[in-house]
Amino acid sequence: MIDLENIQKSFGDITVLKGIDAQFKPGLVNMIIGASGTGKSVLLKCMVGLEQPTVGSVFYDKRNFSNATRKAQIDIRKDIGMLFQGAALFDSKSVEENVRFPLDILTHLPLDEKLDKVNQVLDRVGLTNTNTQMPSELSGGMKKRVGIARAIVNSSKYLFCDEPNSGLDPQTSITIDNLIKEITQEYNITTVVVSHDMNSVMEIGDYIMFMHQGLKLWDGTSDQILDSEVDEFNDFVFANNLMRSLKKLRK
C-alpha cells in the first residue's frame, strides 16, 4: 500500500503540487488522471524519489520514503518497478541485459537463476525468444513490454507506469493495459498509472484520482465517473466523444 500525506512541491515560486493526500491499495490499478500540466508526472516523480517533495511524505507500507536515509530508500526501491513513457530501455543493452539489469545491481543471485527469472518474465509479457534483440529492433509495444518485464523482474511490490499508452495504436494500447491489469492482480502489486487516456481509465482503472492545477479534485471508481458533479472533472472526462455518448446512454 502507498500513502501520500500532504504532498506539496514547488519549483522556485511556482507551486506545482498543493497538498495531495491519497492511498493506493495493492492488487488494484490506481490511476492518476488529469490534463497536461496539472502535476501528475511531478507527483509520480515525488513518489519514486526522482523529486523530493517540498512538504509531505510518501509511505510504502508504512515506511516513510521521502524522509528516509539513502540506505532505507534503496531498500524500498528494491520493491519499486517503473515503466517510463518511452520505456527508457538502455540502448546499448540487449532485451535480456535490460531485463536482467535490476537483478544485477540489486541482488547477488547466480547468473543462471537470474536468467531463469528473466526468461520467466519475458514469457509472461509475451516476448519469448527475444533475449538477444536490441531495443532499436523492437516496436513501440514490444519496448513497453520489455519495460514492464524489467519493472517486475525483481518481484516488485509497487509498479509505476507513466503514460503507458503514449505513442501506441489502440489495439496495442489495450494489450498493454490488459497486461498491466493482469500483472497487478496476479502478483498483488500496488500499481499506479499516470494517464490521460480515458479508454484506459474505463478499461483497467480500479481507483481513479483526478488532478487539476496541483490539487486532487475527485477520486473514486470507474463506475462512479459518470455520476461525478465536479465541473473540472466532467470537462476533462466528457471532452471525449465516446464518454459523452456513454453518458447519454446511461441517462
Add this chain to the structure above:
Amino acid sequence: MQSIGKYFIFLGSLLKNRESFKTYFKLFIDESIKVGTNSIFLIATVSIFMGAVTTIQTAYNLVNPLIPKYVVALVVRDMVLLELSPTIIAIIFAGKVGSNIAGELGTMRITEQIDALEVMGLNSSSYLVLPKVLATIFMFPALVVTSAFLSIYGGYLAASFTGVISPTEYTQGIRFQLNEFMIIFAMIKAITFAFLVSTISSFMGYYTKGGALEVGQASTSAVTNSVIAILLADYLLAQLLAQYLISF
C-alpha cells in the same frame, strides 16, 4: 559562476554512494575500449602527418649553415613532446570522445534512461560518469605516448622520403640531449586534459534538458568548453612547470 559551482557539485557526486568495485571494473573496461581503442586510428593518422609536416616545415625554415641538420629532429621532438602530442591530440580527442560522451549522456537523459537508473537506486552520475572519467584518465596518456612515438616516426618517414634531412641525422637529433622531464610534463598534461575533457563533456551531457536539438547543443558545448579548458590549463601548466625543464 553558477555553472562552475554546479560542475564542482557534480564532481563531488561522482564519489558519493558508489557501486561495487566489480560493477565499475566491467564498465571501466568497456569505456576504455570505447575511449581508447576506438580513437587509435584517428590519433595515429593525425600524429604521423603532424610529425611529417613539422619536420618538413622546420627543415625548410632552419636553413642557416651554422645550425647542424640534426637540430631539425631535436626541434620536432621537443615540439611533439611538449605541445603537439599532449595539447593538439587533446583538442582532437575532445572533438571525438567529448562530443560522444555528451551525446550519449544527453540522449540517456532525454529518453529517461538516467531516471530509470535513479529509480533502481543507483547514483546515476557515479555509475555512468566515474568509469568514463577513469577510463579517459587511464587511456589518454597511453594515446599521447602512442601519438608522440608516431609523430616522431612520421617525421622520420618524411625525412627519408623528401631528403630534407638524412635518417641518420634525424635519429641523432631525436637522441640528442633529451630532457626526461619533458615526458613527465607531457604525462601531467595528458592526465589533466583527460580529466577536463571527460568531466566537462559528462557534465554537459548529464544536465541536458529538452530534446534532440539540446543533445546536439550539449555536444557542441562539450567540445567548445573542453577546448577552452584545455588551452587554459595548457597555459597554466606551462607557467607552473616550464621552469623545471631548465632545472631538471
